[in-house]
Amino acid sequence: MTRVSRDALGDLVYEQIVRMLLNHDLKPGEKILRKKLAAVLGVSQTPINEAINRLVREGILEQKGSSGLFVRVFTNKDLMELFAVRAGLEGTALHLCMEEPINPRLNRILNLFDDFSIPIPESRYKEYRKKDQEFHGEILKISGNRVILDFIRNFEFILRCYQKGLIRTPDETLMEHRAIVQEIRNGNPDKAQQLIMSHHWKTRDRLKEIPDS
Structure with a gap:
């Protein structure tokens, strides 16, 4: 043994x-x-x-x-700051991922949301959250950028962002994820980067509306 x-x-x-x-x-x-x-x-x-x-x-x-x-309990202000950084970091990571014509590791995450349709029942929210974590976490890792990798490893970035679970409902974010996936399939890094940054900024803006518990 x-x-x-x-x-x-x-x-x-x-x-x-x-x-x-x-x-x-x-x-x-x-x-x-x-x-x-x-x-x-x-x-x-x-x-x-x-x-x-x-x-x-x-x-x-x-x-x-x-x-x-x-x-530690992170406040909504803490999370707003995290999502502002996350938008730029993940947008850059996705652009880097798409610099190669075909990235097998990136292709493996493109079907993560295929099994969901609106309305998504609450009984599947936990499953959706795991897919969401995998999708966004893998984009950061696949980028291969050492600065990004050191940041997420030393700062436990994903863990902090998901402390309060999903900030917006799966029904709201599913189509955003699919739009990002479509631009990845289209081989359009600029558009994919724009969409994933917008995706995180919308979550940041939603946090402004939510009172801290």
Whole structure:
């Protein structure tokens, strides 16, 4: 049996906790219980501590005095700032992705939304959110730009943006996703970049209308 190195185990536990945060198994404002996490993930305290320390450095978790460690709650103003940056970052990433005539990795995400039709029932919102995360996350990764990759890796960009789930309903964003996909298929990087930036600016504008809970 291959033995997993300490560093590899730490990375794996970190990724599992990030997934729990994205899936809201760990909710905004929830207290982090290290022993409980270790039991859930079936690991010792050491990789749990390493992953938690990393998430604290990244600003995803925060220490509240003697009360303990909590999942940081991002305000709508925080998210507005994130989506403003995300619009430019992801627009640039998509343009870079399309500089190659055929990018197999990009082609694999073009059918993610084919199975949805309006109206999308609430029972499928979680599924749609996962497709949304995959679509946008892969565009950033596929770009291959080291500055972009370092930014999303060190800042946990996607995790922050999805803390409150989907800001706009799937019925509203589905056609926007399909329009972006169509311009990718058409091989029009300028138009695709414009559409994906508009997509994120609309979400930023919607956040202006939503009071912080």
